[in-house]
Amino acid sequence: MGAGGETVTRDVLAGETAFLREELFTDYVRRWKEGGGKVIGYSCLIAPVELMEAAGLLPYRIKALGSAVTELADAEMSLYNCSFCRSCLQLGLDGTYSFLDGVIETNGCDHMRAMFENWMHRVSPPFFHYLKAPHSFRDDALEYFRGGMELLRRDLEEHFGTRVTDEALEGAMEERARVRELWREVCRLRELDRPTVSGSEALDLEVRGSSMLSRDFASLLAGFLEDRKGAVGREPLARLMFCGPATDEVAWFAELEGMGAVVVADALCFGSRAFLSEPPSGGDPLERLAAGYLGNLLCPRMYGEYARRRDFILQAARRARVDGIVYLYNKFCDLHGVDSALLRRDLEREGIPVLVLEKEYSARADLGRVKTRVQAFLERIGGEAAWKGASS
Secondary structure, eight states, X not given: OOXXXXXXXXXXXXXXXXXXXXXXXXXXXXHHHHTTOOEEEEOSTTSOHHHHHHTTOEEXXXXXXXXXXXXXXXXXXXXXXXXXXXXXXXXXXXXXXXXXXXXXXXXXXXXXXXXXXXXXXXXXXXXXXXXXXXXXXXXXXXXXXXXXXXXXXXXXXXXXXXXXXXXXXXXXXXXXXXHHHHHHHHHHHHTSSSOSSOHHHHHHHHXXXXXXXHHHHHHHHXXXXXXXTTOOOOOOSEEEEEEESOOOOHXXXXXXXXXXEEEEEEEETTTGGGGOOOOOSSSOHXXXXXXXXXXXXXXXXXXXXXXXXXXXXXXXXXXXXXXXXXXXXXXXXXXXXXXXXXXXXXHHHTTOOEEEEEEOTTOGGGHHHHHHHHHHHHHHHTHHHHXXXXXX
16 A cells, blocks of 8 residues: 555544544543543443442443454454454553543453453553452352452542442442333333334443443433334334344444344343343342342353353343344354354254354444345345335
């Protein structure tokens, strides 16, 4: 490529970076910072949002919003690492996430840990805490995780000069419970025979809400539901369920739904799995919070919980009356790559067709291949026949 081509490429990348900074450093976050508030970043669902809010902080789920730029991150992490993790690291290294006042690392997967550790080494955020979560749900694991949450509480109190009382924690848990309640209502509208909420709309709500306090996320969901009152949906050509890891690519979802199918249910990390951490009632709030998170983390990192993950997906698929399931994951994601093989075997035994789709994160050039495979899957489950019937 000549010098002119390189200049154009740099200009395009600079424009994309500027756009991302506006999208990630939202007006909501900007107002919070201007009011003197602190923002703390996290990535994995095991990080307790309620504990951060009880400390007076704004929890901010780290995302990449489809950014394909990984130049700086590739110098720190191998290309054989998940491209979503590399995209997030890129945004940490290039200063896009400079508005974060701290970061909480979790051991969700080895790729994510590498992302956080390189972030810590290269950027040195003002606050950095490693919350280690067990890979199983037993009494001793719960005791260990409760202790880890106590250490996180102490570190937050010491660094940010605050105090996390049990009362504040109870209040934060109540506000998060309201979010879960409203999310279930969004899911109900997705599951209608004629859905009034699409999968891309639900994903957009989750992506936006993951940068808000729970009370404001609840207001966002309540306003969205109010707008949908009395809405009349359209019977989709096919009813799909999407499963997989962290996927914040709203436009990518919309492209696939533009083929005529609607994602009426999901078991995604950015999606319905983000709203499962319902704590039990009664007793020590921190222990209940630990039980709610560890006991409902239906992720392949939880080694002994495959049967519960399978049953959760099966129940959601039956409740939403899906025609098929698309299990998508980013290339080199070992956890979901292995889990997808087991789930395809077991779900197809139950009569549910499954498409396993490995892709690169934000690979727009790969979209044609992905759409071709989805179209073939729709033909397999009858979506193409339904389309022909509807258009004749």
